[in-house]
Amino acid sequence: MWLPLLGLILGISLGLLTDIQIPDVYESYLSIAVLAALDTLFGGIRAQLQQVYDDKVFVSGFFFNIALAAALAFLGVHLGVDLYLAAIFAFGVRLFQNIAVIRRIILTKWSERKKE
């Protein structure tokens, strides 16, 4: 279990140390990438709890979602339509759903354990 944790710490330190300035236009890409990453992360946790977890699905979903969100934002910037809103909306809704499912599963488990 220490390897993912190490990766997280390495990633955070890399991100804090990076001193690259990106133009304002591309900041929406970043926010969408954050959302996509969080969404996939919670999706993975939910799948784990529902015991349908598959690491191929998880990893491919993580990178594919980020790429898709960035592509949508890129298209939106060039078309003059705020398409990244669609990505934010979709990911936001799914984020809430995933968290709700996780909460329910945990609640059920907790109450079951209490009955025992």
Added chain:
Amino acid sequence: MKKNKLLRIPSRGLILISLVSLVLGFILAYSYSISSAKRDQISTNTVYFNEQEKYKEDLIEQKERNKELTEEINAKQQEIRDFEHSFANSEESVEELVKEAEMLRLLIGDIPSQGKGIAVSLQDGAYNPSQENPNEYIVHESHVFKVINELKISGAEAISINGQRLHSNSFIRCTGPVITVDGKTFPAPFVIEAVGDPAVLLASVNLGGGVVDQLASDNIVVTVEEKGKITMPALRDDKN
């Protein structure tokens, strides 16, 4: 049971999850550092704004002080002149010197000037479609020079162009359709006012083959009129 399942993940999966967490950590930390940098920028912007406000207030204060000092200088100058006048009354020979000083002060625009005089107004000629070059019928700075030189030769005490008084170091430049007098731009028509003996000034301007005739042949509308009273402020008053 959950733990067992986690342990059963093959090492390839573990590596992939590490990669995912690395990317996640990077994205989160990077966006955090960017937004905090932006916050810093906003706060420095407000600092700059406050500084600017402060300098503006300082500037206004300085300007007010300058104005006060200018008024003080004017008062002192008046005092000196009064003193000289009283001196002149007592001594005949000094009177000449005082007059000369007065003339010189008028020349450099140090004191206000008022009295009879004339006003010469130069206006662009009417648009003439048969002439392609508009330079043929607009007023150039050379025309203004001619009038001013003529007025000076005829003994004008003080001269102004569209209200801007000229002094001994004045400059007049042609800047396209307008002219610049001491850094201020003025459009046509140009009204050149001169304080002096109206009879002499009028006669010299209207001399046969003189300034008015020359200007008229350059398609410029010249009007000369006599003025009962012209007042020109001391130059220092505008300099602020």
